[in-house]
Amino acid sequence: MKDRYLDFVNSSFGAGVARSIGLPRPEVLRRHRADQPEFGGMAAIGAGPSPALFDALVDVLHAIGMTSVAHESAHGWLPVANRHGAMSGRFEPHARDSVASDRVQALLFDATGIADSSDLASLYGFFHDALRSVARSGRIIVLGRPPEACANPRAWTAQRALEGMTRSLGKEARGGISSNLLQVAEGADIEATLRFFLSPRSAYVSGQVVRIAAVPVEKPADWTKPLAAKRALVTGAARGIGAAIAAVLAAQGAHVIGLDVAQARDALDQTMLAIEDASPSGGAHAALLADIAAPEAPAEIASALLAMGGIDIVVHNAGITRDKTIAKMAQDAWDSVIDINLSAQERIDDALLAQNVLHEGGRIIGVSSISGIAGNLGQTNYATSKAGVIGRVESMASVLRARGITINAVAPGFIETQMTARIPLAIREAGRRMNSMSQGGQPVDVAETIAWLANPASAGISGNVVRVCGQSLIGA
Amino acid sequence: MKDRYLDFVNSSFGAGVARSIGLPRPEVLRRHRADQPEFGGMAAIGAGPSPALFDALVDVLHAIGMTSVAHESAHGWLPVANRHGAMSGRFEPHARDSVASDRVQALLFDATGIADSSDLASLYGFFHDALRSVARSGRIIVLGRPPEACANPRAWTAQRALEGMTRSLGKEARGGISSNLLQVAEGADIEATLRFFLSPRSAYVSGQVVRIAAVPVEKPADWTKPLAAKRALVTGAARGIGAAIAAVLAAQGAHVIGLDVAQARDALDQTMLAIEDASPSGGAHAALLADIAAPEAPAEIASALLAMGGIDIVVHNAGITRDKTIAKMAQDAWDSVIDINLSAQERIDDALLAQNVLHEGGRIIGVSSISGIAGNLGQTNYATSKAGVIGRVESMASVLRARGITINAVAPGFIETQMTARIPLAIREAGRRMNSMSQGGQPVDVAETIAWLANPASAGISGNVVRVCGQSLIGA
Numbered sequence: 030m031k032d033r034y035l036d037f038v039n040s041s042f043g044a045g046v047a048r049s050i051g052l053p054r055p056e057v058l059r060r061h062r063a064d065q066p067e068f069g070g071m072a073a074i075g076a077g078p079s080p081a082l083f084d085a086l087v088d089v090l091h092a093i094g095m096t097s098v099a100h101e102s103a104h105g106w107l108p109v110a111n112r113h114g115a116m117s118g119r120f121e122p123h124a125r126d127s128v129a130s131d132r133v134q135a136l137l138f139d140a141t142g143i144a145d146s147s148d149l150a151s152l153y154g155f156f157h158d159a160l161r162s163v164a165r166s167g168r169i170i171v172l173g174r175p176p177e178a179c180a181n182p183r184a185w186t187a188q189r190a191l192e193g194m195t196r197s198l199g200k201e202a203r204g205g206i207s208s209n210l211l212q213v214a215e216g217a218d219i220e221a222t223l224r225f226f227l228s229p230r231s232a233y234v235s236g237q238v239v240r241i242a243a244v245p246v247e248k249p250a251d252w253t254k255p256l257a258a259k260r261a262l263v264t265g266a267a268r269g270i271g272a273a274i275a276a277v278l279a280a281q282g283a284h285v286i287g288l289d290v291a292q293a294r295d296a297l298d299q300t301m302l303a304i305e306d307a308s309p310s311g312g313a314h315a316a317l318l319a320d321i322a323a324p325e326a327p328a329e330i331a332s333a334l335l336a337m338g339g340i341d342i343v344v345h346n347a348g349i350t351r352d353k354t355i356a357k358m359a360q361d362a363w364d365s366v367i368d369i370n371l372s373a374q375e376r377i378d379d380a381l382l383a384q385n386v387l388h389e390g391g392r393i394i395g396v397s398s399i400s401g402i403a404g405n406l407g408q409t410n411y412a413t414s415k416a417g418v419i420g421r422v423e424s425m426a427s428v429l430r431a432r433g434i435t436i437n438a439v440a441p442g443f444i445e446t447q448m449t450a451r452i453p454l455a456i457r458e459a460g461r462r463m464n465s466m467s468q469g470g471q472p473v474d475v476a477e478t479i480a481w482l483a484n485p486a487s488a489g490i491s492g493n494v495v496r497v498c499g500q501s502l503i504g505a
Numbered sequence: 506m507k508d509r510y511l512d513f514v515n516s517s518f519g520a521g522v523a524r525s526i527g528l529p530r531p532e533v534l535r536r537h538r539a540d541q542p543e544f545g546g547m548a549a550i551g552a553g554p555s556p557a558l559f560d561a562l563v564d565v566l567h568a569i570g571m572t573s574v575a576h577e578s579a580h581g582w583l584p585v586a587n588r589h590g591a592m593s594g595r596f597e598p599h600a601r602d603s604v605a606s607d608r609v610q611a612l613l614f615d616a617t618g619i620a621d622s623s624d625l626a627s628l629y630g631f632f633h634d635a636l637r638s639v640a641r642s643g644r645i646i647v648l649g650r651p652p653e654a655c656a657n658p659r660a661w662t663a664q665r666a667l668e669g670m671t672r673s674l675g676k677e678a679r680g681g682i683s684s685n686l687l688q689v690a691e692g693a694d695i696e697a698t699l700r701f702f703l704s705p706r707s708a709y710v711s712g713q714v715v716r717i718a719a720v721p722v723e724k725p726a727d728w729t730k731p732l733a734a735k736r737a738l739v740t741g742a743a744r745g746i747g748a749a750i751a752a753v754l755a756a757q758g759a760h761v762i763g764l765d766v767a768q769a770r771d772a773l774d775q776t777m778l779a780i781e782d783a784s785p786s787g788g789a790h791a792a793l794l795a796d797i798a799a800p801e802a803p804a805e806i807a808s809a810l811l812a813m814g815g816i817d818i819v820v821h822n823a824g825i826t827r828d829k830t831i832a833k834m835a836q837d838a839w840d841s842v843i844d845i846n847l848s849a850q851e852r853i854d855d856a857l858l859a860q861n862v863l864h865e866g867g868r869i870i871g872v873s874s875i876s877g878i879a880g881n882l883g884q885t886n887y888a889t890s891k892a893g894v895i896g897r898v899e900s901m902a903s904v905l906r907a908r909g910i911t912i913n914a915v916a917p918g919f920i921e922t923q924m925t926a927r928i929p930l931a932i933r934e935a936g937r938r939m940n941s942m943s944q945g946g947q948p949v950d951v952a953e954t955i956a957w958l959a960n961p962a963s964a965g966i967s968g969n970v971v972r973v974c975g976q977s978l979i980g981a
Contacts, residue, residue: 145848146843146847146848146851146890146893147843147844147848149889149893150836150839150840150843152889153831153834153840153885154836156831156885157831157832157836157839160830160831160832161832176896176899176900177899179900181900182897182900182901182904183851185896185899185900186847186851186893186896186897186900187893187896188896189892189895189896189900190847190889190890190892190893190896191892192880193876193880193885193888193890193891193892193893194880194889194892195880196879196981197876197880197884197885197889198831198880198885199880200880200881200882201830201831201832201882201883201885236880236981354636354677355629355632355636355673355674355677356633356636356637356677358629358633360626360630360633363626363629363633364629367622367623367625368622368623371622371662371666372621372622372623375622375659400669400673401669402980403672403978403980404668404669404670404671404672404673404674404675404676404712405673405676406677407677408673409628409629409632409669409670409673409674410629412669412670412673413625413628413666413669413670413673414622414666416665416666416667416668416670417662417665417666417669419665420652420661420662420663420664420666421658423653423661423665424652424657424658424659424661424662424665425658428658502879502978502979503978503979503980504878504879504979505668505980505981
């Protein structure tokens with residue numbers, strides 16, 4: 030689906046029109062392209078008292094080829110950078126009339142040592158000075174601690190307060206700049222998550238809070254192919270978001286098993302062929318036809334996958350909508366949506382886990398929805414099923430921990446697909462613009478977020494629900 | 506602040522205009538009035554498998570004088586009602602052409618036994634049949650279990666799914682009908698909460714999830730004066746929401762100590778006088794002048810309250826806004842908002858708790874904000890402070906449990922006050938209408954919610970943040 034307004038106001042003619050009559054001009058978000066460097070430019074570093082992550086941050090920035098400048102709040106950054114042989118300098122606030130190339134790509138604030146509400150003033154100092162210095166499609170990342178792991182209520186309170194700051198910054202920043210909060214447990218590895226949030230791959234993820242636990246992490250040998258040698262099942266892979274997920278997982282090195290119903294055979298074959306063509310030397314992919322709602326499906330899918338040697342990643346993307354207000358909804362519309370979007374996943378996971386089809390260290394990734402978080406008119410069935418997907422993540426995370434399997438979900442907001450193209454214009458426009466990016470997301474935005482959660486180095490992320498919504502206004 | 510649009514479309518002339526040109530017509534919400542019965546009419550009862558709360562529900566309905574009709578899903582309701590000597594009949598779906606008096610005041614669904622996603626179909630059966638039968642300003646209440654207390658992931662998932670249903674119903678119901686989910690632990694007492702959500706006192710509370718733990722509960726001798734003999738401190742009591750809180754707590758029998766700064770002395774005196782006038786035979790009230798941000802304030806407030814014999818309820822209502830985007834914000838605007846809205850509360854609570862000024866079994870109630878949940882443009886300072894208030898609730902709940910003290914917060918949405926009256930018209934109108942009630946709330950709506958949390962029979966409610974927002978679209 031095309032966002033014609035976005036295209037227009039960013040065309041040379043349309044930009045002039047938009048400027049002269051004062052129309053909003055959503056930013057064309059920078060997204061990952063294989064032919065362009067993923068990282069580059071400078072990060073400005075700020076910090077509260079006793080920051081714990083300077084070494085880890087310097088390491089990652091160095092590894093991805095970003096330089097850094099230290100704000101006055103980041104005492105001690107320069108010595109750490111020097112010790113690692115990393116380029117660094119002092120942050121100078123961006124002058125109003127300076128050119129865009131002076132701007133920094135990212136603001137990184139180490140808030141791990143904030144232990145009292147009075148320490149929050151350090152956030153003011155840094156963001157007051159630095160917010161205007163961020164380039165378009167830039168990044169704001171605040172790194173704190175999981176509040177409930179704090180030593181006392183004062184620290185817990187101050188860490189929880191960071192959420193209000195990060196979300197407000199996302200609403201102030203504009204220009205395609207995202208703002209997210211990482212709650213990093215002591216000893217947790219942040220590399221996979223920091224790479225994702227610094228890269229264009231996280232273009233449409235903003236206003237989120239992600240928790241990272243301290244668990245042993247397997248770093249990929251090649252960060253451009255972190256899923257090499259991993260086998261991934263993607264349900265509903267024939268079209269739309271599912272096809273994008275299959276393509277991104279394959280591009281990151283995974284062998285993809287694309288599953289869809291028999292009626293979608295042609296579309297599925299085309300999707301799988303396109304993936305092969307895109308990376309001819311890549312993984313071995315396969316199409317699997319099944320109706321996930323059929324009683325025999327879990328056993329059949331499990332044996333088919335077992336015959337391939339089992340899998341490492343499951344993405345439960347298949348889902349349907351059958352919208353009507355509850356008073357007008359037919360029983361079948363309720364039953365089929367709950368069964369396909371929720372119960373079928375439960376049955377399939379049970380089969381995959383009972384027979385160890387999903388390997389130790391595996392990944393389960395569900396697809397929830399903003400409707401599952403906030404509820405939606407005309408979607409009692411869909412919202413209930415998608416709230417259930419969140420329940421699935423919350424209930425299974427600790428059960429799966431012993432096997433090193435993580436479970437998380439993404440919750441898409443307004444994503445430009447054939448489904449959203451059918452929404453009436455006025456409602457579609459409202460849905461598109463009511464977020465901090467003033468535009469809908471692309472299927473690839475959901476897919477990239479899933480690939481990050483599937484990364485072997487994301488072992489510390491489980492039990493998270495990450496919205497892919499450009500920081501939609503809508504929530505609960 | 507008047508909502509002139511609401512008044513107009515509900516006038517006899519305006520209603521005709523609105524109908525003929527198709528304007529939305531927000532419902533005039535029914536609110537508590539001392540001269541009108543609080544409860545009445547019928548509740549329609551639905552249930553999933555193995556409902557656990559029929560006895561408790563019959564008890565409360567009987568006590569408040571509501572009759573019931575049982576939907577076919579509520580097997581076993583009639584015998585329970587009969588056993589308690591309560592009037593009950595069978596639910597007949599509301600015919601399209603029937604008169605408003607046939608409608609039910611409330612839909613109550615006992616979902617406690619829902620233990621698998623396939624059980625969710627019972628929700629469909631009841632709400633499909635019954636949603637159109639609810640009267641204006643009616644109530645939808647779904648009673649489930651705290652998900653994480655469930656015996657297995659399937660039950661946890663299904664209980665978590667209820668949230669999507671309840672929130673969607675709130676968006677479909679219209680006509681001032683609220684929809685809320687109560688997560689009732691086994692053995693928890695639901696009377697205070699059920700009374701609140703069934704009464705007009707909860708007019709502007711919708712789309713919320715409330716957890717009730719199983720703890721010993723002291724029932725008030727007189728439910729119209731549940732706070733009799735309780736002493737309550739209300740900060741920022743001179744005006745607006747604070748004055749409404751003081752008035753409602755006093756009307757429910759509390760002795761109120763209204764606190765405000767010296768500059769607000771006249772307004773505070775007037776507020777306290779108005780309270781005395783409203784219930785001359787009521788509690789003994791007092792005004793206390795203090796600047797809560799002053800270093801000596803916690804000790805001074807603690808000794809003043811100790812001299813009165815200590816207190817039972819603290820409402821941290823005092824708060825300020827100093828809005829500007831972070832790049833333009835002065836350091837003092839940051840510091841003062843964080844200090845008054847958050848740090849001062851921490852210092853005061855510490856003083857009250859250290860000297861047992863707040864009695865065992867006491868109540869601490871904070872005032873957060875939707876901005877604290879979702880972040881807000883131009884409110885980095887305010888949103889950070891109000892997210893901190895949520896952190897305060899989350900961090901202190903378990904610490905205070907041993908003393909029987911609960912801590913909760915309300916999070917107001919758009920409330921009609923002098924503060925919101927200063928918002929520019931277009932933004933004010935958007936803020937007012939972007940919720941399921943299509944209107945702003947009144948200060949009394951916040952105050953009534955606080956009074957429910959302060960009720961001695963609300964002992965099982967701690968660690969909750971309850972939005973008073975008419976189910977605002979805005980969230981996180």
